[in-house]
Structures are given as structure tokens and as C-alpha cells.
Amino acid sequence: MPSLSVFVDVPLAQKLEGSLLKTYKQDNYPNKMFLAYKVCMTSEGQPWVSSVVSKIRLQIAQDPSLDYEYTPVMGMESFIQASLKLLFGKHSQVIVENRAGGVHTVGDSGAFQLGAQFLKTWHRDSQIVYIISSQKEPHGLIFQDMGFTVSEYIFWDAEQLCLDPSVLLNVVEQAPHGCVFVIGNISNCKLTQSQWTKLTALMKSKQIFPFFDISYQGLSTSDLEEDTRFLDYFVSQDLEFFCSQSLSKNFGIYDEGVGILVVVALNNQLLLRVLSQLMNFARALWLNPPTTGARIITSILCNPALQEEWKQSLEGIIENIMLIKEKVKEKLRLLGTPGSWDHITEQKGSHSYLGLNSKQVEYLVKKKHVYIPKNGRINFTCINPCNIDYITQSINEAVCFTKP
Amino acid sequence: MPSLSVFVDVPLAQKLEGSLLKTYKQDNYPNKMFLAYKVCMTSEGQPWVSSVVSKIRLQIAQDPSLDYEYTPVMGMESFIQASLKLLFGKHSQVIVENRAGGVHTVGDSGAFQLGAQFLKTWHRDSQIVYIISSQKEPHGLIFQDMGFTVSEYIFWDAEQLCLDPSVLLNVVEQAPHGCVFVIGNISNCKLTQSQWTKLTALMKSKQIFPFFDISYQGLSTSDLEEDTRFLDYFVSQDLEFFCSQSLSKNFGIYDEGVGILVVVALNNQLLLRVLSQLMNFARALWLNPPTTGARIITSILCNPALQEEWKQSLEGIIENIMLIKEKVKEKLRLLGTPGSWDHITEQKGSHSYLGLNSKQVEYLVKKKHVYIPKNGRINFTCINPCNIDYITQSINEAVCFTKP
Structure with a gap:
């Protein structure tokens, strides 16, 4: 007689999150884009790492005095x-x-x-x-x-x-x-x-x-x-x-x-x-x-020169975010997209509302394969010189073709 | 009027564990010894690290292809x-x-x-x-x-x-x-x-x-x-x-x-x-x-040469444990400590029962400042050439002076 499993009543758990990312990954469209990563991305589409972090990571690995x-x-x-x-x-x-x-x-x-x-x-x-x-x-x-x-x-x-x-x-x-x-x-x-x-x-x-x-x-x-x-x-x-x-x-x-x-x-x-x-x-x-991450951060925060280097890397990323937002706004203006897009540059940080309604968001996801959350809050660092034209043109289309 | 704290009813939590280590740390006796560390110790009294781990740690830090x-x-x-x-x-x-x-x-x-x-x-x-x-x-x-x-x-x-x-x-x-x-x-x-x-x-x-x-x-x-x-x-x-x-x-x-x-x-x-x-x-x-630890271990386990190096380091530590146990047994025999101490070498691994009763354990802790758990299960890698004589003499005393 086959054994009865202890786990017989355990159902497959529902996925709680990440469904947008999952749908994106399953999409075979070659020009698909995901604008909802949680972390700042480089213009090469990689997660950003402060340059000082890599340096300290190596220093720590070489330190014979550290115990673990x-x-x-x-x-x-x-x-x-x-x-x-x-x-x-x-x-x-x-x-x-x-x-x-x-x-x-x-x-x-x-x-x-x-x-x-x-x-x-x-x-x-x-x-x-x-x-x-x-x-x-x-x-x-x-x-x-x-x-x-x-x-x-x-x-x-x-x-x-x-x-x-x-x-x-x-x-x-x-x-x-x-x-x-x-x-x-x-x-x-x-x-x-x-x-x-x-x-x-x-x-x-x-x-x-x-x-x-x-x-x-x-x-x-x-x-x-x-x-x-x-x-x-x-x-x-x-x-x-x-x-x-x-x-x-x-x-x-x-x-x-x-x-x-x-x-x-x-x-x-x-x-x-x-x-x-x-x-x-x-x-x-x-x-x-x-402790690895904590040790790296402590080394940086406790050394004024390293802290300064870290701050400069933050300034670099913020300047880049502002530049991307300005470019998006300018491109939408040039495309003649209806509406003011000042709200894009008025918001601070990487993640900001595009100010699109749910129909426009749906249009972007379904028709243009540009994956953004339902509330239209995107990570602007996911936009880079390679994809900005497609993204702004898609936003323009979404606004023009989904009038309420 | 001073504000009333949200935390007014929160008591100081009782410490759940570590009381033996705490007592040890508070003890001012210069020759105190702690034989209950959880991890294998080197003969210099430091936590043991497999030599291959340090090497891989450095390799990983130098690998530019890794993202975090x-x-x-x-x-x-x-x-x-x-x-x-x-x-x-x-x-x-x-x-x-x-x-x-x-x-x-x-x-x-x-x-x-x-x-x-x-x-x-x-x-x-x-x-x-x-x-x-x-x-x-x-x-x-x-x-x-x-x-x-x-x-x-x-x-x-x-x-x-x-x-x-x-x-x-x-x-x-x-x-x-x-x-x-x-x-x-x-x-x-x-x-x-x-x-x-x-x-x-x-x-x-x-x-x-x-x-x-x-x-x-x-x-x-x-x-x-x-x-x-x-x-x-x-x-x-x-x-x-x-x-x-x-x-x-x-x-x-x-x-x-x-x-x-x-x-x-x-x-x-x-x-x-x-x-x-x-x-x-x-x-x-x-x-x-x-991921740091997981990445190190995966690198070692997935590379036969590194895995072999790791196995050799394990063999080294096991040989050392057996040697310590043999020496403890031999020293107790030379001291004429009553009883057979074969059970020490019959148990495998770093942590083994000394086979002492609660009075003997109490004697070791209170009179000799040798800190061991109530059940008498000690970490034999805490014993090294510097402390083995004091420890075996103390065990001998504990056995001789606390007859039931």
C-alpha cells in the first residue's frame, strides 16, 4: 500500500506578488520593457552599485585580522x-x-x-x-x-x-x-x-x-x-x-x-x-x-573620505535621474502629447508617478509591452538612451488613443 | 505635562540563554576557561575557518562579473x-x-x-x-x-x-x-x-x-x-x-x-x-x-579540487579532536583519576559528554573556574596544549573531592 503523505492537505500557495514581473518575463515580444524594478538601474540596465562598495568589498576580503x-x-x-x-x-x-x-x-x-x-x-x-x-x-x-x-x-x-x-x-x-x-x-x-x-x-x-x-x-x-x-x-x-x-x-x-x-x-x-x-x-x-553588507557599510560610514566618495556616487545617480526625467518631459513635449508633464520633474527620486490613468497604463502594458504598475508609478532609472524613444512614443500613443 | 510612553508596559525581557557564557565573562579569575563554545576552535583559541574559505572569499571579491x-x-x-x-x-x-x-x-x-x-x-x-x-x-x-x-x-x-x-x-x-x-x-x-x-x-x-x-x-x-x-x-x-x-x-x-x-x-x-x-x-x-556565505560554499562544492581541499581541512580538524581526546584520557589516567575514561574517545565529534555528575560539574565551575554546561557535554576543541594540564587536573580534583 502506498504511504499517505503528511502533506496531503497542503495546497500550492498563491503567488503574493511579482505578477507584473512574471508576466513581463513570460512575454516573448522582443522590445518588451519593465519599468518597475525596485532598485536604481544603470544606463546599461544593471542594478546600480556605489563604486566605493566594490573597493571596500575587496579590502575586507584581504583583511587577515577579521574573524567571521x-x-x-x-x-x-x-x-x-x-x-x-x-x-x-x-x-x-x-x-x-x-x-x-x-x-x-x-x-x-x-x-x-x-x-x-x-x-x-x-x-x-x-x-x-x-x-x-x-x-x-x-x-x-x-x-x-x-x-x-x-x-x-x-x-x-x-x-x-x-x-x-x-x-x-x-x-x-x-x-x-x-x-x-x-x-x-x-x-x-x-x-x-x-x-x-x-x-x-x-x-x-x-x-x-x-x-x-x-x-x-x-x-x-x-x-x-x-x-x-x-x-x-x-x-x-x-x-x-x-x-x-x-x-x-x-x-x-x-x-x-x-x-x-x-x-x-x-x-x-x-x-x-x-x-x-x-x-x-x-x-x-x-x-x-x-554581516558582509553591514561590514562594508560601516567601513564607509566611519571613514570621512570614503563617506565623501559614497556621497558623490549618490549625487551622480540623482543627477542622472533628473536628466532622464527632463528628457522624457522634453520628448513628450516634442511629440505634442496632450497635457502638462511638469509633474514628472516636480517629483523627487527614482520612483515617480507618470500621471496616467488605468486605461492608459493598460494600453502601455497590453499594446506596447511596456510594463508599469497599475498606479503608473515607475522607476525612471529603467529609462535609458536605448529605450527612451520607444517609451515616450508609447506614452504618447497611450494618451492619444485612450481618451476617456 | 510629560508625554506618556507607548512602551510604558513593556518590561525588560529575561535573557533566554547564554547565562554560562555571561557568568564566564563576568568572572575576573585569570585562569578561567570556557569549554562550551558551539563552534570548533583552533589550538590558538580562535573559531576554526576552513583554509579554502578565505581563498574563495578573496576570489569572489575580485570577480567583476558578479552582480549583487x-x-x-x-x-x-x-x-x-x-x-x-x-x-x-x-x-x-x-x-x-x-x-x-x-x-x-x-x-x-x-x-x-x-x-x-x-x-x-x-x-x-x-x-x-x-x-x-x-x-x-x-x-x-x-x-x-x-x-x-x-x-x-x-x-x-x-x-x-x-x-x-x-x-x-x-x-x-x-x-x-x-x-x-x-x-x-x-x-x-x-x-x-x-x-x-x-x-x-x-x-x-x-x-x-x-x-x-x-x-x-x-x-x-x-x-x-x-x-x-x-x-x-x-x-x-x-x-x-x-x-x-x-x-x-x-x-x-x-x-x-x-x-x-x-x-x-x-x-x-x-x-x-x-x-x-x-x-x-x-x-x-x-x-x-x-548570499555571501552561500556563494562561497557553492563555489567550493561545485569544484572537485576545492571540495577535496575542504575535505582535507575537515580531516585535519577531526584528527585534532581525536588527539585532544586521547591526551585528556591519558592525562586523567596518569593522574590516577578514578573511573574509566574510555567514553571520551568512544564519542565522535567535537562535542562530547565528559561523564561527570552535577556535583562534579558544579565543582569545576565554582572552584576551578572551568565553565562547562550542567550536562557535562563539552567542546573538546576548546582544550589545547596551553590549558590541558589545568583542565585535566581540575577534572581529577572534581572527581576526587566530590564523592557521592
């Missing part, structure tokens, strides 16, 4: 400290008062997994999470799988073609007391001083817990301090928060899981209590986080 | 395939029939976390886990935190001073139907052919699910095939199982989380269903596992 022992559960302490200083600035209130700390995690998914486990256990009054739509996968799903109710929000105004701070303020106003609010690249959404004050006051009065998602420091404006300055508004209001700090994309280290779950508490004693709980979760998740 | 893109959620496919062949042998039934697969995990803790999450969801009929005492921390705690009932077992017979297969068989006989049975370095416990048959038949009839914990392949006998040959008994009985395969200790890559959760199912279709579910858990845990 297990790291502590918390991770590499020097990596955590260097990254906290990068995030907040050396002289930040939370650093000086010793009330910011972190746990070295396996990338940003690891940071969200760790943070979500903590909040599931210790933030019992509300198990509702707000998250920006574009981050529903994979971070929102981590909360959802753990039993949180996940609500999506979006602050792209498709009519006005801009990121609208008042939309964000409305979402926060309507969000329930005590919920968790995942905040991504908010620096792109130009809040005025009074809007920042209103936002933080609202969060404080409603005891909303901010959980920042920062994986683009230096890739929004190339000014490292500018890109995370908004955290000061939260710090100055005595808000406590978590922050997933990922350093994959701004160094070009994609395969090493370089993340930190940053904790800001009201004082050092509270911080230590939270970190001690997080350590127990991390012990069960992976025991020791991987 | 995100790995798939499953991890590095070439690493998984090479590791499966190492574990089962190229011509194993499960490889040929395409019913063994794996997910690349962040070390063995990651493999247990992933496996436990799967079993929590898909093995609902029994949530009882049996685990050998020495692995209660950290692997048993992963199951416990997830709500499993965890029972410890031990097959060291403190009277007969040997690993007793009949103890193991008794435990399995008494274990409840359908439980999960975590099995560590069982090759050390010399089962006869008929005992193996009895063990696997028992497990099959009671639908006990084996979860192997293999982190020492090549470090038990230096014969890679010999160390995992017992898996064949389970395969030939058509038992399905999980296996945490960790390659940290046998390559000397401790800080990179090189693990695999291996799945053996009755056929390829079942395997793919299980892997698809595991992939969704892995996506939430860390999304992409780290």
Missing part, C-alpha cells in the same frame, strides 16, 4: 551606531539623549517582521495598520499575516497630478485612535511648516504610532540630511516610533539584507526595555544577522 | 542544489526522484523558524515537539514561542556512560501519535541495523514527523557520507521529513547565516506544494536570504 564569528543577536553594534548617526545626524536630540537604538535585521522585511511581532505583543490596544498602497506588498502583508487589519492609503492626487499633503492629513484625521501608521518617502510630499505641526499634533493626540520606512536616504535629493529631516518634527513632538532603515538601495548592496529596526523611545530606560524584547524575537527569527 | 542583485525568495538555487547533493549524495533516491528540495534560510534558526511556521499551519493534528535537551535553546524555544508543547529528551546514559539507542527507542515509543521529533547528531548513537528498522517503523506507524538538525556534516567522522548516511533509513521507509541543514560550522562561516530548510516529500508534486507555502513564509520573514 557569530555576531551578537542585536547584530553589529558599530553598524547600528553608524547607521543611526546617518539617519538622525550626530547631534540629534535622540542620539545625545541616548534614546534611539536599533536591532540589525535581515533587510527591511526583517525589520518589519520584527517590528510587527513586537507590536502584536505589546501594542494590544489597536491592531490596525495604515500603509501606503505602493508598500502593501510586501510590508503590509507582513502585518496582515500576523492578524493586523491593514488599510491602504495613497496621497497621489490623480486629478491635480501631485502628492497632496492635505490627503495625508485627512487620512490621519480619519484613522482610528492608537493605530500604527507606516510612513514611507514622505519628504516627497511637500508639507508646509504648519502642516507638519498639524500632522504630528494629530498623531500625538490620537496616539497613532508611526512606523517609518526609510530605504532611500540620499536617493531622494542626494542630500542625506535633507532626505530624513522630517524625522525631526516627530522627535521634537516627543513622539515615539519605529523606523525600518534599509541601506540596500543607497549603497547598492542588494543581496545581503542590510537593515535596522530603529527604535526611538522617550528615554533610555524605555529604549533598553524595548530592545531587550526585540532581541528575543530576533533570536527566534535568525539568531545572528548576516 | 536581490536573490529570489527561495534563495540561491545553485547553493540549494549543491547542498542537497552534499546531504543525500548525488545518486540518492530522493534526488533522482526529484522529491527533495529546500529553501535557503538565514542559518539554522531561520530554518527552524520557517519549519515551525509551516508545521503550525499545516500539521494541526499534533502540536507537540520532542527535542534533545542540548538543543532546547535556541531551537526548542522557537517551537515553544509559537505555541507548541515542547518535551525534552536525552539519550546519554549517565550510568553506563554511553549514548544508548534503547533510550531513544523508548522515547519514540512513548511519544504521542503525530508529534514532531527533532533529531540531532544521531549518528553518534550507534544503532544496529535492527534498531534503525525499529525506529523508522515506529515513526512511520505513529505518524511521527522527523525534523533533522544537521549542522555537523563532516565534523563527526570527517567522512561526509558517513555522517548523514542514517537519512537513508528514513528515505527507504518512505518517511517524509524536514531537515535544517546548516553549513556554518563545517566551513567556518559563522556570521553569514548559511542554512537550508530541506524538505523530503513522497513525490515532486507534494514537494512543490510545500515549497510554495514555505516561500510565502520566507517572504515575510526576510524576503531575500543573504
